[in-house]
Amino acid sequence: MRIGIFGYGNLGRGVERALVRTSSESLFGIFTKRKTQLGRSLSGAPLFDAGDVLRFTGEIDVMINCGSSKSEVPRTTPFLASHFHVVDAFDTHRDVSQHFAKTDAAAKRSGHLALICAGWDPGLFSVARLYEKAFLHGASPVTLWGPGVSQGHSDALRRIPGVLDAVAFTYPREDAEAIISKLPDAERTPERLHRRVCLIAKAEGADAAAIEAQVRAMPGYFAGYETVIRFTDLQTLHKKHGGMPHGGRVISKNTDGESLSFSLKLPSNPDFTGFSLTVFAHALFRLAASGRVGAILPPDIPPTLFLERTEELWNYI
Amino acid sequence: MRIGIFGYGNLGRGVERALVRTSSESLFGIFTKRKTQLGRSLSGAPLFDAGDVLRFTGEIDVMINCGSSKSEVPRTTPFLASHFHVVDAFDTHRDVSQHFAKTDAAAKRSGHLALICAGWDPGLFSVARLYEKAFLHGASPVTLWGPGVSQGHSDALRRIPGVLDAVAFTYPREDAEAIISKLPDAERTPERLHRRVCLIAKAEGADAAAIEAQVRAMPGYFAGYETVIRFTDLQTLHKKHGGMPHGGRVISKNTDGESLSFSLKLPSNPDFTGFSLTVFAHALFRLAASGRVGAILPPDIPPTLFLERTEELWNYI
Numbered sequence: 001m002r003i004g005i006f007g008y009g010n011l012g013r014g015v016e017r018a019l020v021r022t023s024s025e026s027l028f029g030i031f032t033k034r035k036t037q038l039g040r041s042l043s044g045a046p047l048f049d050a051g052d053v054l055r056f057t058g059e060i061d062v063m064i065n066c067g068s069s070k071s072e073v074p075r076t077t078p079f080l081a082s083h084f085h086v087v088d089a090f091d092t093h094r095d096v097s098q099h100f101a102k103t104d105a106a107a108k109r110s111g112h113l114a115l116i117c118a119g120w121d122p123g124l125f126s127v128a129r130l131y132e133k134a135f136l137h138g139a140s141p142v143t144l145w146g147p148g149v150s151q152g153h154s155d156a157l158r159r160i161p162g163v164l165d166a167v168a169f170t171y172p173r174e175d176a177e178a179i180i181s182k183l184p185d186a187e188r189t190p191e192r193l194h195r196r197v198c199l200i201a202k203a204e205g206a207d208a209a210a211i212e213a214q215v216r217a218m219p220g221y222f223a224g225y226e227t228v229i230r231f232t233d234l235q236t237l238h239k240k241h242g243g244m245p246h247g248g249r250v251i252s253k254n255t256d257g258e259s260l261s262f263s264l265k266l267p268s269n270p271d272f273t274g275f276s277l278t279v280f281a282h283a284l285f286r287l288a289a290s291g292r293v294g295a296i297l298p299p300d301i302p303p304t305l306f307l308e309r310t311e312e313l314w315n316y317i
Numbered sequence: 318m319r320i321g322i323f324g325y326g327n328l329g330r331g332v333e334r335a336l337v338r339t340s341s342e343s344l345f346g347i348f349t350k351r352k353t354q355l356g357r358s359l360s361g362a363p364l365f366d367a368g369d370v371l372r373f374t375g376e377i378d379v380m381i382n383c384g385s386s387k388s389e390v391p392r393t394t395p396f397l398a399s400h401f402h403v404v405d406a407f408d409t410h411r412d413v414s415q416h417f418a419k420t421d422a423a424a425k426r427s428g429h430l431a432l433i434c435a436g437w438d439p440g441l442f443s444v445a446r447l448y449e450k451a452f453l454h455g456a457s458p459v460t461l462w463g464p465g466v467s468q469g470h471s472d473a474l475r476r477i478p479g480v481l482d483a484v485a486f487t488y489p490r491e492d493a494e495a496i497i498s499k500l501p502d503a504e505r506t507p508e509r510l511h512r513r514v515c516l517i518a519k520a521e522g523a524d525a526a527a528i529e530a531q532v533r534a535m536p537g538y539f540a541g542y543e544t545v546i547r548f549t550d551l552q553t554l555h556k557k558h559g560g561m562p563h564g565g566r567v568i569s570k571n572t573d574g575e576s577l578s579f580s581l582k583l584p585s586n587p588d589f590t591g592f593s594l595t596v597f598a599h600a601l602f603r604l605a606a607s608g609r610v611g612a613i614l615p616p617d618i619p620p621t622l623f624l625e626r627t628e629e630l631w632n633y634i
Contacts, residue, residue: 124448130623134624258582258589259582264575264576297621299619300620301619302617303620304614317410317434317443
């Protein structure tokens with residue numbers, strides 16, 4: 001199987017590292033808008049101009065779209081699905097059905113298979129939520145994120161005037177598990193279950209109080225959350241908090257006292273997401289071989305398709 | 318969908334209770350060898366003689382086989398698969414591939430679909446092991462059972478002469494998680510990861526020391542395990558330890574410091590397994606509608622098939 005990487009930021013580099021470790025021979029090349037600036041890839045894999053991607057339609061079996069969910073993937077996955085089998089890690093929960101519809105139409109027209117939302121949330125956590133909902137009578141799955149660095153929230157901090165750089169950490173509240181057992185569904189909101197910690201390096205002369213006020217007022221990010229804000233210098237921020245650890249848990253409990261839970265701990269979010277994308281890409285390729293076309297989601301894949309060798313199945317039953 | 322229950326022990330009653338709670342109209346009837354003794358079912362659902370099952374081939378959509386994995390299911394699932402779509406909770410790990418082959422042949426000949434091993438281990442835990450193996454680079458999933466009552470181990474105790482009744486508890490050892498990180502695969506044996514506690518009510522005059530010696534010597538059950546043996550009276554055993562709680566965990570860790578884990582806690586093992594069988598039965602019926610025949614295992618089912626209503630999918634992505 002020949003894999004192309006489309007987009008070469010944190011996630012694209014995560015996919016590259018995963019392929020180098022597991023099957024470097026399958027890495028056909030990396031497509032980026034910044035070919036000229038970058039010159040070469042970290043692994044030495046060929047670097048191509050993103051604009052030239054259609055010259056390789058016959059040579060790439062699965063394209064892994066590593067672009068930004070916010071600004072690129074909604075447009076590039078349907079485009080890529082018109083010419084390749086494609087996998088993305090689209091992660092804007094509220095826009096999933098719209099992204100699915102556009103991708104499905106494009107993939108069906110071209111006769112390709114496209115898997116969207118193939119990270120860990122959405123992705124593996126979507127699968128966990130489905131299983132827990134189905135098998136735990138009367139329960140509604142709750143998702144806890146953290147402890148970890150929230151990329152979207154860090155980006156939101158960086159957009160505030162006077163902020164040089166920032167990292168936003170998310171933690172499940174210590175009473176989160178108790179809340180899950182006690183509160184009705186509607187009250188188990190992310191705000192009740194999580195707290196945020198912001199580390200901010202501000203420009204000299206920037207007003208800390210004004211920055212703090214803006215942070216606390218950001219709806220959908222920090223407003224309504226227990227939020228701790230700390231200021232630090234740029235050097236400390238980069239040295240001590242340059243990593244991208246993350247984790248989380250999908251928990252379900254019912255009134256019979258039954259519980260199911262799936263949890264995950266990751267020292268590097270992009271490394272795990274990158275590796276997951278390669279696993280999903282292999283499963284997609286096996287499913288495409290059976291003639292399936294259109295858009296699919298991670299829970300559309302029978303778990304046996306993730307096995308590299310079918311004969312290994314008996315070891316895991 | 319009309320469901321038949323085949324076998325009316327703990328598990329059959331668990332399935333019956335699940336159907337009564339969720340969709341009593343789908344319970345067609347219960348087949349048992351003890352129709353005459355029992356007279357009627359707990360829910361009032363029709364009770365039939367197991368020997369009459371073939372009179373109902375056109376009236377039952379899915380048969381849930383609740384017989385004993387040891388003595389009945391290896392024979393009755395292939396038999397039932399010759400006439401019905403069938404689901405079982407076969408749980409003898411080492412004989413799964415043989416049971417699969419026999420069931421597959423029968424189901425393919427008759428044009429039915431048969432799902433085997435559809436409990437929680439094997440079953441949901443098989444699915445968890447497959448996901449963890451696939452998505453955690455370089456890790457091998459480890460399964461911890463307990464705290465809970467092990468039915469097979471309790472039965473083994475009851476077969477010892479002089480034992481009136483007994484309950485065997487299984488606990489993960491407190492250092493189990495540490496062992497998973499440190500020891501190589503081959504050394505992470507069930508004996509290293511678990512301990513057993515046996516509560517035994519012995520007959521008057523029976524030799525406690527002799528019983529204890531026999532327990533400790535049972536290969537595959539207690540030999541090699543840290544085992545605590547306590548004697549108690551029949552009344553205490555039934556009053557305080559009559560329930561069948563269980564639980565467990567599938568854990569994977571790799572040398573990068575990543576970890577994935579799926580865990581489950583059950584106040585009543587037969588109630589959860591019974592409910593699971595009904596969930597699997599619905600998914601099987603949906604898969605059968607697409608024309609699939611032969612034997613399948615839980616990880617052959619795309620998780621989206623567990624949804625009752627397709628339009629709910631977006632809530633869980």
